[in-house]
Amino acid sequence: MSTPSKILVVGTVNGSLEVFVEKISKFNKKGGPFDFVLVSGDFPLDDQSIQTLKNKIPVSTLIISGNKNLPSSLEKKVDPIKGGEICDNLFYLGKSGIYVTSEGIKIAFLSGLPPPPNDSSDSKDNEQTETSCHFSIEDVDRLVEFSKKLTPSINYSDEEDYVPLIDILVTFPWPSHVQKHSAISTPSAPKNDSLILSDLCYKLKPRYYFASEENLFFEREPFSYKPHIKLGESTFHKDKTAKPLVHYTRFIGLGEFGSKTRWFYAMNMTPLHIINSQPKDLGTIPQNITECPFKLTSLKRKADDVNSMIFAEEKKSKSKVPPPNYVCKICNITGHFISDCPEKNNKEPIKKSIDDIKNECWFCLSNPDIQKHLIADIGENLYLVLPKGGLNCPRRPEFLLSSDSGNTSNGSGTVSSKFMVPGGGHVLVVPIDHITCPFDNVSISEDFKSGDQQSDLQPIVEEYHKYKDKITKLFDKYDCVPISIQFVRKNNFQHSFIPLIAFPKKLLPTLRDNFIQAGKKENIVWSNSLPSSESFGYYKCEIPDGKPPLIYHLDAKKRVDIQIGRKILAQALEIENGGDWKSCTLSHAEEKALKKSLASELRKI
The missing domain is CATH 3.60.21.10 (Metallo-dependent phosphatases)
Known part of the structure; x- marks a missing residue:
């Protein structure tokens, strides 16, 4: 049970x-x-x-x-x-x-x-x-x-x-x-x-x-x-x-x-x-x-x-006369309630400027409060950063393919030595520009591109795959592969990023079935195809086992736990409370040490 x-x-x-x-x-x-x-x-x-x-x-x-x-x-x-x-x-x-x-x-x-x-x-x-x-x-x-x-x-x-x-x-x-x-x-x-x-x-x-x-x-x-x-x-x-x-x-x-x-x-x-x-x-x-x-x-x-x-039906649409001092908050005119305002459906929503959004965004480099000590590498269009409370794969003998592979140097005596790969094994690939659409595939990126998104996505997509190849080579040295998880919603204003999480090759054969079984409990039906441009969004998990990615087409009427992928991986890695990032936070000094070890290894590839 x-x-x-x-x-x-x-x-x-x-x-x-x-x-x-x-x-x-x-x-x-x-x-x-x-x-x-x-x-x-x-x-x-x-x-x-x-x-x-x-x-x-x-x-x-x-x-x-x-x-x-x-x-x-x-x-x-x-x-x-x-x-x-x-x-x-x-x-x-x-x-x-x-x-x-x-x-x-x-x-x-x-x-x-x-x-x-x-x-x-x-x-x-x-x-x-x-x-x-x-x-x-x-x-x-x-x-x-x-x-x-x-x-x-x-x-x-x-x-x-x-x-x-x-x-x-x-x-x-x-x-x-x-x-x-x-x-x-x-x-x-x-x-x-x-x-x-x-x-x-x-x-x-x-x-x-x-x-x-x-x-x-x-x-x-x-x-x-x-x-x-x-x-x-x-x-x-x-x-x-x-x-x-x-x-x-x-x-x-x-x-x-x-x-x-x-x-x-x-x-x-x-x-x-x-x-x-x-x-x-x-x-x-x-x-x-x-x-x-x-x-x-x-x-x-x-x-x-x-x-x-006992009760009336839901309030009728017929107009009622408000008190003399009542002023509608939409049009600033007396004589009707806000629910009866003729301008109710014409009022344009107040939008924040792009500068305001960037100043508050956790991933925009222009934000003065960004955690710069976590940034491991900056490219032309993207940068690599360690997340707060990353799901770092613990270094255990049962995760290694052979006893020889355990001899691979991983900063003995340092914080990195606790994990399978340098840096801990959880890295985010983030666009430098405030991009709100997926950036691993040009066609799907254009489908989910917002109207005010001006960036040319082709070079961003190409650079992402270069970074992914680099991370794959790094993880491979330590008997791991990268698992990619994306949560994409249409008309979303949040800064896009793609997490790459180190997962032991030894556990890989059962991971896809773990996702399928967990999906059944959440009434999630996985697909192998991306949704159409009219879709509300999708949740995608890429498992490098030679099979297509697992994709769930989001329904606007159904809520989905966006941490489901992390929780499945945490369970497989036997990380207690790993589904909650707050349970995985490290000290500032440990975070800096992990970033340094990751950056050092990336320069060798």
């Missing part, structure tokens, strides 16, 4: 983000390391806080929206619907969807509050709606449908028993009636619970459900969706021959970070679909399990019926 993921879930985060990061860092050292942190409510963000957070968040942190929309300044960095990376180790999941971690944990998420009443005429309510975040019935329906397409499932004799094998569901509000059948009391009853979320929970049947709007800690007894199951028994498929299934939901309400109410919940988790494929590892149903608190009669109603009883 796979190693369980270590997860920390927290409630709404308000106040100082520096205090939050400091607290999470302590948690991670004392009870971790955690694979990720999941925030079940608002996470206050602005340009200043993002600058403060850069390179300081110790664990990959996933956030949703609670009762507030993303700041408009952030919408230039991430899509408010699809989500995206805000800064290193901080990822906004988006409006609704399912996020699959590299370990196979499936997280269903829904940002915002329930749909607001459509019959409210109070101007303050309308003004609040402009800045509040709300989900719609359509968002919920799409999430349910997506779960059926994305996740493996168990189908019983009727639709009520559909189990999409979701590990975690996270929303901001609580579901209605969740306290029913529970013997655990809370200081107060939920004030803003949602019947729509009760419906969603029943349809997704998550293993864990977290919510934090009520600012109450409530760890409810687990509840089952199959009332006829006897305690201590496992359930089976209707054909009686398939593998057994133990399934129930634990709902956990969390307090606000920093409050006197408990605001965190730590746990170890193995993906539900893996548990149910290992009969010998199945446990029994907990003795304190209760009936499902959600009534089937109410859940069978149509969404419109639910809306008519």
Whole structure:
């Protein structure tokens, strides 16, 4: 059975983000390391806080929206619907969807509050709606449908028993009636619970459900969706021959970070679909399990019926009159809300100048903060640099092809002697110009070339292959080959680079299968062909085993762990926590020594 993921879930985060990061860092050292942190409510963000957070968040942190929309300044960095990376180790999941971690944990998420009443005429309510975040019935329906397409499932004799094998569901509000059948009391009853979320929970049947709007800690007894199951028994498929299934939901309400109410919940988790494929590892149903608190009669109603009883449908498009002092932030004119502004779809997004982008880019040589001590060689169009926290191949006898090859000099007694090749074995090939498209193939580079990209790519591509040949010769002297991994997205403004990672020839025969098997767990189907120019992007791994590269065509609606390649290599090399670059960082002196040994070896080739 796979190693369980270590997860920390927290409630709404308000106040100082520096205090939050400091607290999470302590948690991670004392009870971790955690694979990720999941925030079940608002996470206050602005340009200043993002600058403060850069390179300081110790664990990959996933956030949703609670009762507030993303700041408009952030919408230039991430899509408010699809989500995206805000800064290193901080990822906004988006409006609704399912996020699959590299370990196979499936997280269903829904940002915002329930749909607001459509019959409210109070101007303050309308003004609040402009800045509040709300989900719609359509968002919920799409999430349910997506779960059926994305996740493996168990189908019983009727639709009520559909189990999409979701590990975690996270929303901001609580579901209605969740306290029913529970013997655990809370200081107060939920004030803003949602019947729509009760419906969603029943349809997704998550293993864990977290919510934090009520600012109450409530760890409810687990509840089952199959009332006829006897305690201590496992359930089976209707054909009686398939593998057994133990399934129930634990709902956990969390307090606000920093409050006197408990605001965190730590746990170890193995993906539900893996548990149910290992009969010998199945446990029994907990003795304190209760009936499902959600009534089937109410859940069978149509969404419109639910809306008519409790909530309105998603806010209608008809215009409302704002208060006299309200000024639209798009056109700076009174008389309408921002959502009704006629200029809403015509407003050109504010673009940073190329100088601003270069000054902030980690790879542009014009950036005064660039880590120059890591640069090993500078060519005409490209340069070679060691990454921070590189995945450096450890020097082990079992990685060598023969005892003789172990006699090859690699700086005995130096930091390089710990690794298979001089420099550690992880190098980045980076364009000197701020190029945002791939540069290993002219035709595909032109397809993904942005409109303002003026560089002639032919000499860049040619120089890349010269550098790659050099690195290949160097690695070959030490029984290694270079593995190339690329993550390419269309309309991406990040500085392109190609990592070349040393991998022992002795382990090469099984590496391709490692990628294929890991891809299956992530629902990744590998291809051998590059995508068309209309593609959203691709993820490519080149393994020098005489076979075509493994290519995954990216889907704009599906999230992919961009570190999956690194994690597969780290596992093969038996580097503990090697999938996280922060676990592989070296001292400044060690980095300089590795760069020096790499540069010295390159001059000999």
